[in-house]
Amino acid sequence: MNFQELILRLHNFWGQQGCIIQQPYDVEKGAGTMNPATFLRALGPEPWKVAYVEPSRRPTDGRYGENPNRLQHYYQYQVILKPSPDNVIDLYLASLRDLGIEAEKHDIRLVEDNWESPTLGAWGLGWEIWLDGMEITQFTYFQQCGGFDCLPVSAEITYGLERIAMYIQNKESVFDIEWVDGISYADVHHQAEVDYSHYNFEAADVGALTSMFNICEEEAVRVAERQLVQPAYDYVLKCSHLFNLLDARGAISVTERTAYIGRVRNLARMVAREYLEQRKRLNYPLLKDENLRKQLIIAEEVL
Amino acid sequence: MAQDLLLEIGVEEMPSAYMPRVLKDLKDLARNNLAEARLSCGEVLTWGTPRRLCFWVKEISEEQEDSLVENRGPKKSIAFDAGGNPSKAGLGFARGQGVDFRELQIREVGGVEYLFAIKKEKGQAAEQILPGLLLKLIHSLSFPKSMTWSYYQTRFARPIRWLLAILGDKILEFNIENIKSAGYTYGHRFLSTGALPVSSIDDYFRVLRKHYVILDQAERKKMIWQQVQKVAAEAGGKAMENEELLEEVAFLVEFPTAFYGEFSPSYLAVPPEVLTTSMIEHQRYFPVYNNEGRLLPGFVGVRNGTDYCLDIVRAGNERVLKARLEDALFFWNEDSRKSLEEMSAKLKDVLFHERLGTLADKGLRLQELALFIGRETGLGQPEKLQRSALLCKADLMSNMVYEFPELQGIMGRYYAAGSAEEPEVAEAIFEHYLPRFAGDKLPASAAGIVLSLAEKADSLAGCFAIGIKPSGSQDPYALRRQALGTVNIILDKKLSIDLKLLFEQAYLGYKDIDLEKSREDSVKELLDFVYQRMRGVLLDSGISYDVIDAALSQPSFDLFETYNRVFELQEFKKSPLFADFMVVYNRAHNLSRKWESEEIDPDVLLDESEKNLYQKLPGLQQEIKTSLIAQDYTRALELLAALRADIDQFFTAVMVMVDDEKLKAARLGILKAIANLFNSMADFSKIV
Numbered sequence: 001m002n003f004q005e006l007i008l009r010l011h012n013f014w015g016q017q018g019c020i021i022q023q024p025y026d027v028e029k030g031a032g033t034m035n036p037a038t039f040l041r042a043l044g045p046e047p048w049k050v051a052y053v054e055p056s057r058r059p060t061d062g063r064y065g066e067n068p069n070r071l072q073h074y075y076q077y078q079v080i081l082k083p084s085p086d087n088v089i090d091l092y093l094a095s096l097r098d099l100g101i102e103a104e105k106h107d108i109r110l111v112e113d114n115w116e117s118p119t120l121g122a123w124g125l126g127w128e129i130w131l132d133g134m135e136i137t138q139f140t141y142f143q144q145c146g147g148f149d150c151l152p153v154s155a156e157i158t159y160g161l162e163r164i165a166m167y168i169q170n171k172e173s174v175f176d177i178e179w180v181d182g183i184s185y186a187d188v189h190h191q192a193e194v195d196y197s198h199y200n201f202e203a204a205d206v207g208a209l210t211s212m213f214n215i216c217e218e219e220a221v222r223v224a225e226r227q228l229v230q231p232a233y234d235y236v237l238k239c240s241h242l243f244n245l246l247d248a249r250g251a252i253s254v255t256e257r258t259a260y261i262g263r264v265r266n267l268a269r270m271v272a273r274e275y276l277e278q279r280k281r282l283n284y285p286l287l288k289d290e291n292l293r294k295q296l297i298i299a300e301e302v303l
Numbered sequence: 304m305a306q307d308l309l310l311e312i313g314v315e316e317m318p319s320a321y322m323p324r325v326l327k328d329l330k331d332l333a334r335n336n337l338a339e340a341r342l343s344c345g346e347v348l349t350w351g352t353p354r355r356l357c358f359w360v361k362e363i364s365e366e367q368e369d370s371l372v373e374n375r376g377p378k379k380s381i382a383f384d385a386g387g388n389p390s391k392a393g394l395g396f397a398r399g400q401g402v403d404f405r406e407l408q409i410r411e412v413g414g415v416e417y418l419f420a421i422k423k424e425k426g427q428a429a430e431q432i433l434p435g436l437l438l439k440l441i442h443s444l445s446f447p448k449s450m451t452w453s454y455y456q457t458r459f460a461r462p463i464r465w466l467l468a469i470l471g472d473k474i475l476e477f478n479i480e481n482i483k484s485a486g487y488t489y490g491h492r493f494l495s496t497g498a499l500p501v502s503s504i505d506d507y508f509r510v511l512r513k514h515y516v517i518l519d520q521a522e523r524k525k526m527i528w529q530q531v532q533k534v535a536a537e538a539g540g541k542a543m544e545n546e547e548l549l550e551e552v553a554f555l556v557e558f559p560t561a562f563y564g565e566f567s568p569s570y571l572a573v574p575p576e577v578l579t580t581s582m583i584e585h586q587r588y589f590p591v592y593n594n595e596g597r598l599l600p601g602f603v604g605v606r607n608g609t610d611y612c613l614d615i616v617r618a619g620n621e622r623v624l625k626a627r628l629e630d631a632l633f634f635w636n637e638d639s640r641k642s643l644e645e646m647s648a649k650l651k652d653v654l655f656h657e658r659l660g661t662l663a664d665k666g667l668r669l670q671e672l673a674l675f676i677g678r679e680t681g682l683g684q685p686e687k688l689q690r691s692a693l694l695c696k697a698d699l700m701s702n703m704v705y706e707f708p709e710l711q712g713i714m715g716r717y718y719a720a721g722s723a724e725e726p727e728v729a730e731a732i733f734e735h736y737l738p739r740f741a742g743d744k745l746p747a748s749a750a751g752i753v754l755s756l757a758e759k760a761d762s763l764a765g766c767f768a769i770g771i772k773p774s775g776s777q778d779p780y781a782l783r784r785q786a787l788g789t790v791n792i793i794l795d796k797k798l799s800i801d802l803k804l805l806f807e808q809a810y811l812g813y814k815d816i817d818l819e820k821s822r823e824d825s826v827k828e829l830l831d832f833v834y835q836r837m838r839g840v841l842l843d844s845g846i847s848y849d850v851i852d853a854a855l856s857q858p859s860f861d862l863f864e865t866y867n868r869v870f871e872l873q874e875f876k877k878s879p880l881f882a883d884f885m886v887v888y889n890r891a892h893n894l895s896r897k898w899e900s901e902e903i904d905p906d907v908l909l910d911e912s913e914k915n916l917y918q919k920l921p922g923l924q925q926e927i928k929t930s931l932i933a934q935d936y937t938r939a940l941e942l943l944a945a946l947r948a949d950i951d952q953f954f955t956a957v958m959v960m961v962d963d964e965k966l967k968a969a970r971l972g973i974l975k976a977i978a979n980l981f982n983s984m985a986d987f988s989k990i991v
Contacts, residue, residue: 067633069626083453086464086481089315089492103493105612106619109555110353112318114448125450125461127316132619133586133604141450141462152454167619172626253652 001100003165003179007053010077010159013095014051019079022052027234028241031056031117032078032158036233039120041080042145042154043272044279045296046286048082053161057241059248062197065190068173072196072248073189077159083152084141092129092139092157100168107132115140119240119264121147121272124156136163146272147265200248209249213242213260220267229275236267305345305362306429306471309504310437311488313465316353319554321446321460322520326351332440333358340432341368350518352557353607354492356444357518359504363433363470367426374400376418379409393418430470434477434484437468441479455480465489465498472503490514491557493608515558515609524553530561531589531603538563540591540599548583555587556607564588564621568600570628573635576713577703581627584709586620634702642722643715643732647697656780659765660816662696668812669695672757673750675808679800682749684727691731691754694719698732712736738788745788745795752796756805759785763832764809767825768818772832787836793862794840803830803860830860837862846873849991856986864934871936872985884944887977888987891950894959895974903972907965912953916973919949927980936984943980950977 001009011021025035032054033039041048054076062072081088089110093103110127115138117123124140138158142150162185165177175186220235243260246252252260287293317325326349333347337360345361376382382393389397389404397404400420408419446460457463457480466484468475474486487498488510495514501507508518517523528549535542552559570578575598582588588602604620606613638646651663659665669692677683698704698715707714712733719729727750734751735758737744746755766772766780773782793800806826810818818825834855841851846869854869875881908914923942930939959970981987 067630069630084462086453086462104608105615107606107608107616108493109607110316111555112316112320125448132616133623134619141452143450151451153450153452155452172622258657 001165001168002181003161003177003185006099006161006165006168007075007077009098010095011051013098014079017049017081017091019049019051019081022050024052024054027237028057029054029237030058030240030244032076033117033122033156034120034237034240035078036230038078038080038154038156039122039145039268040229040233040272040275042082042142042150042156043148044276044284045151046082046279046284047152047289047292048080048154048286051077051079054078057244059196059200059244062193062200062248064197065175065186065193068175071162071174071189071193072200073193074174075161077161079157079159080154081157082154084155088155088157089139092137096131099164101131101164110139113138113140118261119243120145120268121265122268126156131164131167134163134167136160136167146275147269148272148276200245201250204245204249206246206249206251209242209246210251213239213246216242217263217267221270224267224270224274227274227278229271229278232274233271236264236271239264239267305364307504308344308360308363308429308433309467309469309507310358310440311465311467311507312356312441312463313467313489314354314356314459314463315461317351317356317460317554319353319551322351322554323550325356325444325446325460326520328444329356329358332443333360336436336440337363340436341370341426342429342432343368351520351554352516352518352523353555354489354557355516355518363429366428367432369426370424372422372424374420374422375412376400376407376420379416379418382418396420430473430475433468433470434475437475437484438477438479441466453480467501467507469501469504469507491516491608494558517558520553523556523559524549527552527556527559527561527605530559531605534561534563534603535589535591538591538599538601540593540601542589542591542603543579543583545583545589548587548589552587552605556605558608560606560608560610560613561603562606562610562613562617562620563591563601563603564617564624565601566621566624566628570632571598571600573628573631574713574717576710577631577635577707578628580707580710581631582624584707585627586624588620588624630706631703634706638701638703638714638718639721641701643694643697643718643724644722646700646718647694649700650696653699656765656769658769658816659813662699665761666693666696668761668809669754669757672761672809672812673753676753676756676760676800676805679805680753680798682798683731683753684750687725687727687731687750688753690724691728691735691750692757694724694728695732695735695754695758738784738791740784745792752792752798756789756792756800757809759789760805760809761812763789763829764806764825765813767829767832768810768813768820768822770819772828782832783836786833787840789833790836790840790862794866797863799861799863801860802833802862806830830858833862834858837865841866841869846870847876849989850876850985853985853987853989856989857982857984867934868936868984871940875937875940876990880941880944883947884940885987885990887943887946887950888981890954891974891977892981892988895971895978898971898975900968901972901976901979903969903976904965905969907963907969909966910953910956912949912956913970913973916946916949916953916977919946920973920976924976924980927983931983939980939984943977946977 015021022037035054037050037052055073056076057073059072061070063070109130111130113126113128115124115126122145124142126140128135129137129139140156142154142156144150162174162177166174169178171177175184175190177185179185179188216235216238220232223235224232243264329349330347337344343364347358347360349358376396377392382390384390394404396418397407402420402422408421409416410419449458449460451458452462463479463482465487466479466482467488468484475484477484486501488501488507490499491514499510499514501510511518531542578598579590582590582602588604591599591601591603593599606616650666651661653662655662655665670689673688673692674685677685677688698711698718701714701718703714704711716729716733719732727748730748731750731754734746734748735754737746737755746752763782763785766782771780803826806829807822810822810826838851842848850869850873854865854872859865903917905917908917926942927939961967
């Protein structure tokens, strides 16, 4: 199964489960969780089911394209099921079966993993899912997002696409993954990996990045004050990425680190609050089940 | 007839680390809740796997015991009218309680008389009580971290997916959120499908076994260890014995099958600690050794399932480990290119603590402190102490320790050896972290001992000075462990060092930093904190608490001296002389307790008995002083016990509290002087 088919099969599987198949979000981000389709939609009472591929950037993980297992840009396959269904693990296992991974032939483990994102003010409990000793998925029940309790709780399933592809195709290097017949992962991404590693570690202009961070922070606040939720969130994402770049560049001392993380977290909270208020003003359009709506609104009034 | 009760809570995969505690709590909760509900029971057994928590209570009584309920009514004064007849209030209470007014009793509470209705309540059937009891019990289980799921409010370690409760041959029904307890269980996640009907407790055990669930953790553990040993032996080696790993693996699988995997011998170039850390911590494999105790290029993994397609599982695991070892080899080679001193240059960019400066600052403080401790204890050579202190944190800057933080110190020792540092320096770098956990080894080399004490004193003094102090279960800087380590090192190595001086010196190391607390305050708090650990150590070694309290109320800043004093006291307490000793103490101490002066005017003394005591005093004082300096407490204690006859005679012959103030002062002076000899060793009023 090539890389492309892997993605198409997941789309097909989760599409059949009633997920909207969204496309990647067009702002740089460290993980699929930061896509507004997760970070914002996980907040508030409205049900939501979505699946998408997310190109994710981790500047410090760049290895100039020399390490077979590490990339500064890679893909996550992200699924959000809100509320978390009772059979969510069975669904996940069925999705693996669709990829040709039959649980009974392997050793699949759910190993405790508590996920936390200090920059997003988010945390959850769940597992790393191991396939014959290799972590292929992160599974999280979101408990808090942007500092707000999640109710209902979403289940987040994040597949490491490259790892699964390496396993299925029996490759020892991520660059050897076959994307489609005759085209490898290296053909698509290798040179960019090299270039970004040089940029992230050596070429990035610390002064420019620092002022960009400050500008984006101000813009996020300004836009959020006008209750323009997603535009404000875009600038939060930019701040987060700029922080990651400065970090990779070695420009952030340990003392400053905590302060930067706190700044991004404050922005994330601010946008989360705006989003919750906006959805309330809109009268929760995705609460289509009238009974559920009544129950939740009663619950909200009690609170 | 008594019946057995079985409860199974079906959950999504539980964190393995929670399980031992949860199973213990489950047992206690079952016992306590049943007792509270006045249901008697026999043995309680608890079991757990990743997907289920289970208990089996044997022989629960069929019904609750009857109970007496006592309800308080109105005061007697208002329950009767002026004519002594029941008032409206009195009659109303009786009616409300459903008893005849004449059956009410009058009892006094806090000096006031009240009406009481004493009713015998018939116990209910266990079957009726248990559903509510089980519900409450499940809700009262607690976990280090708990969560909610979907729309529900219930908190648990992971979502609850099914419930099974059987009393005898009946299924008990209750609900948690959308889960209704019913006569079903589930088998192994991958080797069984769908809900499995269960008709009785015996049937439950049969069903699980048939569906690849080994319910009993002890049985799983035994199976795993036997399989692991067998697989290792077949590969010509011996598996590492590691109880913690074994227990963890037992709570990661419902049906274990061990298998052997291999890796390329070229990775054996990496230090064995790196390989075993990767195998154990990251992959939960058992490392395998040959007869000479050297690592073999292989491992034993344990699969959650049968041996079906085991080759696929083996190959997958081998690949994962290979990738990890490849990284480790890369880090090892990269790190080995730099000297430890080069690595240490980066310590200035890393904070020890936000408010306590960088690791480079810590290194400078440790140099000073190590020199001080070296002087005080006579251990270590100054230049080696300084060198070790300078380099002891450098390995934190290596790639390897960044990836494997648990290898700090261990890698430092390797890199020191690789950088041609002296062997004592390399060893001290490793040993300065010791002991790393309860029961870990203590530093053995002179420089290691000194640096380990310096490291702990520096961290303790710094944290206490900015108000970081462990509270309850909160101890993020492991200060309890560091204080306990300090105590254990001093006692084990029989070091004579003044702790107060040590902590003051450590505090002074932070002279360029703005601290919250004064030296006096933080050193005092710190000494109290260390003495708490000392108390624990003494209790653990079997000293009774009164002896500890007595000795610690005369604190010496020399822990080893205190330790010896406590032990000799404890021994002396068992000796036949001890009774005499306490008589002397009590007689001397009781009257002179509020008297300050030891001054005695010999000219006013009248009786032979008091003159005798007066004359003996200087010699006795001298002898006791000499014994204490020699730390021969037993001798001092015996000398005091020997005063029994003299002091008895004194009390028989004279009255102390006479009207003649001068005479009274002289007599009290004698008693005070004697009491002070006792007080210089311990506060014997605390002895019981």
